[in-house]
Amino acid sequence: xxxxxxxxxxxxxxxxxxxxxxxxxxxxxxxxxxxxxxxxxxxxxxxxxxxxxxxxxxxxxxxxxxxxxxxxxxxxxxxxxxxxxxxxxxxxxxxxxxxxxxxxxxxxxxxxxxxxxxxxxxxxxxxxxxxxxxxxxxxxxxxxxxxxxxxxxxxxxxxxxxxxxxxxxxxxxxxxxxxxxxxxxxxxxxxxxxxxxxxxxxxxxxxxxxxxxxxxxxxxxxxxxxxxxxxxxxxxxxxxxxxxxxxxxxxxxxxxxxxxxxxxxxxxxxxxxxxxxxxxxxxxxxxxxxxxxxxxxxxxx
Numbered sequence: 001x002x003x004x005x006x007x008x009x010x011x012x013x014x015x016x017x018x019x020x021x022x023x024x025x026x027x028x029x030x031x032x033x034x035x036x037x038x039x040x041x042x043x044x045x046x047x048x049x050x051x052x053x054x055x056x057x058x059x060x061x062x063x064x065x066x067x068x069x070x071x072x073x074x075x076x077x078x079x080x081x082x083x084x085x086x087x088x089x090x091x092x093x094x095x096x097x098x099x100x101x102x103x104x105x106x107x108x109x110x111x112x113x114x115x116x117x118x119x120x121x122x123x124x125x126x127x128x129x130x131x132x133x134x135x136x137x138x139x140x141x142x143x144x145x146x147x148x149x150x151x152x153x154x155x156x157x158x159x160x161x162x163x164x165x166x167x168x169x170x171x172x173x174x175x176x177x178x179x180x181x182x183x184x185x186x187x188x189x190x191x192x193x194x195x196x197x198x199x200x201x202x203x204x205x206x207x208x209x210x211x212x213x214x215x216x217x218x219x220x221x222x223x224x225x226x227x228x229x230x231x232x233x234x235x236x237x238x239x240x241x242x243x244x245x246x247x248x249x250x251x252x253x254x255x256x257x258x259x260x261x262x263x264x265x266x267x268x269x270x271x272x273x274x275x276x277x278x279x280x281x282x283x284x285x286x287x288x289x290x291x292x293x294x295x296x297x298x299x300x301x
Contacts, residue, residue: 028227038094062287
């Protein structure tokens with residue numbers, strides 16, 4: 001892994017894009033409307049706690065290429081929006097009618113954000129998104145089986161929902177819920193299997209879905225990236241868990257934990273700047289994850 005290239009890139013990350021067509025700027029992605037298709041430019045911006053925290057060298061390239069890799073690998077489970085990768089940071093995708101729900105699958109009880117399962121459990125809650133949880137669970141412990149914990153898709157702050165609430169609010173029909181929830185769990189199971197083969201643990205993740213022009217429900221957005229998922233190194237997990245220590249993360253939890261320790265990222269108007277060494281560590285983690293999962297050498301060029 002070329003740390004020199006990463007260090008040189010730290011002040012030259014891709015934080016904005018500008019193409020001559022209608023643009024929607026998300027927290028990480030800039031989406032351009034090409035009428036029948038969408039062009040998604042994945043920047044190096046890193047978002048957590050409902051705000052952009054930093055820019056991570058090569059992050060956008062990792063997310064874009066890793067998500068495309070997973071889209072190809074999971075086509076036997078469900079079709080997806082991917083058409084082509086015009087460049088390292090850009091995807092050409094199908095335009096879809098997006099369902100207003102994010103489907104989060106959790107295999108472990110963990111997290112540091114306000115919507116994380118551990119945050120709610122540690123505050124005394126034992127029912128989350130319709131799931132009843134037993135007493136005595138420990139942070140970072142594996143759950144008896146993966147659970148689906150949907151949230152709303154809102155501009156500022158997502159809200160956890162149960163399946164019954166989603167149907168009651170008419171965000172999805174019962175038929176749509178049944179299909180998407182089943183596919184979410186199938187995708188997660190497959191993702192965990194691939195992760196295990198590569199000495200990783202896929203801890204949790206989020207999926208998004210939409211209907212394409214033909215009316216088919218397909219997978220959209222990103223899949224199994226270090227932004228949308230938590231990944232831990234399998235070889236050190238058991239020992240660190242026994243010692244009540246945080247797992248070795250290969251995702252943006254590295255930065256989330258630093259901000260939780262050094263400020264209140266939800267309430268403080270101005271946040272401290274993350275140290276360069278931490279930014280470099282996170283960049284290296286993203287690249288390492290890409291190489292471990294795909295078995296391919298990451299291209300910096």
